[in-house]
Amino acid sequence: MNSRKESGFTYIVRTAFCYALSILIAIAFITIVSMGLDTMQMAGKAKSLKADLGELTASINEKDFERADVATDKLDSTVDDIDELLAGKTWRTAAKMPVVGEYVGAVDSLVDIVKIATGRMIKPALTVIQDYPLDSIKVGDEGFNTYTMEAYIGLLEELNPAINDIIGYLDDINIPDSLGGKVTEYTDKMTLITDAYAVAEDYLPLLKAFLGGGSDRTYLLAAQNSTEIRAGGGFPGSIGTITIVDGVLTIGDFNSVYDVLPYGTPASVGPSELENTLFGNWMHYPRDASFNPDFERVAEIWAKAYGNKSNTTVDGVISLTPTIIQRLLSYMGEVQLSDGTVLNGENATQMLQHDLYYKYFNNASYTDGTNDVVDSLFAETAKTTMSRLVDDFDLNKIAGYLSVFNAGAEDRTIMMWMADETEQQYVRDVGCSGGLNDNPENPEIGVYISGSDPCKLGWYVNVNTQIGEAQVNEDGTRTYDVTVTVENTIDNNTIKTAGTYILGSYEGAWRGYIHLFAPAGGTISDVKADSNGGFRKSKYENLEVAYNLNVMIYPQKSMNITYKVTTAEGVTTVPKVSMTPTLQGYR
Known part of the structure; x- marks a missing residue:
């Protein structure tokens, strides 16, 4: 019972x-x-x-x-x-x-x-x-x-x-x-x-800082062009603004870099003698500051230069490359430019970094006004995409937007800088500062290239880096054999149809700079190249660097560089590779 x-x-x-x-x-x-x-x-x-x-x-x-x-x-x-x-x-x-x-x-x-x-x-x-x-x-x-x-x-x-x-x-x-x-x-x-x-x-402290906590803010949004390849991302052909005024964030128009930045770099952020030596005097012109791979330094110059010309205090800088446009459009859908060009999540990079140039700058179609037409299309692309982001903003797509940001931070196609040092640390914490390696426990090998001849050959440049097995040294350090191959893939048939604006001054040969950085606390040694002479060595931002400012790679040719990298004592982590973002995955 x-x-x-x-x-x-x-x-x-x-x-x-x-x-x-x-x-x-x-x-x-x-x-x-x-x-x-x-x-x-x-x-x-x-x-x-x-x-x-x-x-x-x-x-x-x-x-x-x-x-x-x-x-x-x-x-x-x-x-x-x-x-x-x-x-x-x-x-x-x-x-x-x-x-x-x-x-x-x-x-x-x-x-x-x-x-x-x-x-x-x-x-x-x-x-x-x-x-x-x-x-x-x-x-x-x-x-x-x-x-x-x-x-x-x-x-x-x-x-x-x-x-x-x-x-x-x-x-x-x-x-x-x-x-x-x-x-x-x-x-x-x-x-x-x-x-x-x-x-x-991890992103919330940065997002809160970016939103300003009730204060007005001005940020630069730099659209870097990867076909005009630079160590810090690319030539910043168009620059727009993000402003926060009385609690409303808006994205402004994009304008030519020649219109928004002054000719010379302000003296307060001017290049040092060492920077002149390492980066060929280009940093005297703010539009060319990205010959330096350290985006924190580049953004500081852009912010000061823009602020001086417009009498505006710049609170931060965001850098985007065309590959980010394609990734965003994969979530937002297509956009159409005023000339009828349709960009979407499958073709945007190809269209912006190749097809538009051959539409307007091939030998048959080039005119005196072509530069203005194409510059306006690039500015229109940046503005239209950002406006579309606002128009179609959907909380259900937050995970997708975040994945775009994560991927961009990983391959340096999105970089960010904040003028306030505390806020800049938030940027570093999420890994999108674009700064040089400063943590021996998380070593990075820097492989950066810049085109020094005005052209659009960045579309054809491949950069591949291989890191060998670690050799453990008696002092507890580890040494790795590194091979870097830089290749110019343009072929003769393409050269025949491309105009000088695309090919540059050397009939399709790519001319530029190569900078190879050791990881923080480590060294770089035994640098050898199979062409273009030898590399010089120096030290920049407490990092050893090997550099060559006289590289010429002819069509269908490559340059092979071998060297040794040794990480700091006691560090067992295999170095990652931080490199200039290229377009080789989009051809």
Whole structure:
């Protein structure tokens, strides 16, 4: 008799427990797990709990936030009632019983979790959603509301520890085996949310700094041209602005670098004698500062030069190459330029870095006005793509936008600089500063090239780097054999149709500079090349560098360079390669 009653009681408890188990909310920033338990009198409370959860979810989905506030208060009241019942004599007695006690103890803890979820997640989220509706994130056709963006970043930072705490509490609760799978299912769903947050978490300090915290900001957006290849990315043919004024972020028009930067580099950021030696005096002209591979130095020059000419304080610089345009369009769809050219996620790089040049600059079509036409098309491309990003901005595509940023940071096709040193450290932390290697524990070999003859042969240049096996030295350092091959792939048939604007001064031969940097704390030695003479050695930014400023690679020819790199003592990590972004993957 007692056994049958115990079994029936356990069944009721188990059934009510499962009945009350549900996900509270599944919208952009709120995911909460709630569970409840009943027998007889508590069965009604369990049903009320589920109804309250349903009402709360429905009201949020319908954006009826006054109704959501009422539902939240009702949910709190129901949880308090369940708490009161659990504190009663019947349930305290049940908690001491074999088997049943496991369920009672688990539910008692789960009710506490509902309180945490309501107080630390639902209520803060409702406050933000009401004060900053998601549809207010866009302002008109070309702007973002930075206050709304900052509010949701703050909400994310507030919710994540609460979710982690709930996961921890669920892991610690002694869940009966028959219910463990269900709890694990919900715990796993919440873990997915925290994992997604973790991917973006490193970027939040930088994003908050970029948005300015209520202050007005001006940033430069430099469109670097990889066909005019430079160590720091490419020739910055067009430069636009991102401004934040009174909480509204807008992307301005792009203009020719010749119009927005002065002829000479301001004396306050002028090149040193060493930089003159290493980079051939090019840094005296701000538009050519990217002969230096250190983007932090390049951006500083651009910011000062632009600021002097426009009487503007520049807070930061972002560099983009055409490959980023293609990656963005793969998420946003195609854009059409004024001359009818259609760019999309499959063809943008080919069109911008090759086809447009042969459309306008081949031997048959070149005219005196061609330069202006093409320059305006490149500026139009940058502006149109950025405007499309604003117009079609979709929170559901955040992961895609983030993947574009990650890929760009990895291959130096996106680089960023902030004038404030604290904010610049955030840039370094996410790996998109474009600065030279400064951490011996994470060694990088720098392989950078620059075309010194005005041309568009960057489309045809390949750079491939191979690192051999480590040789462990007696002093604890490790030495690697490195081979760099630089190849000019243009063929004779192409040369016949290309004009001088594309080919440059040497009938398709590529002329330029090569800089090879040792990793931080390491050395570079035994540099040998099969053509173009020898390499000189120097030291720049505490890094050893080998360089050759007189490289000529003829069509269908290559230059092979071998050398040894030794990492700092005690470092066992194989060096990565940091290199000038090329177009060889898009031909």
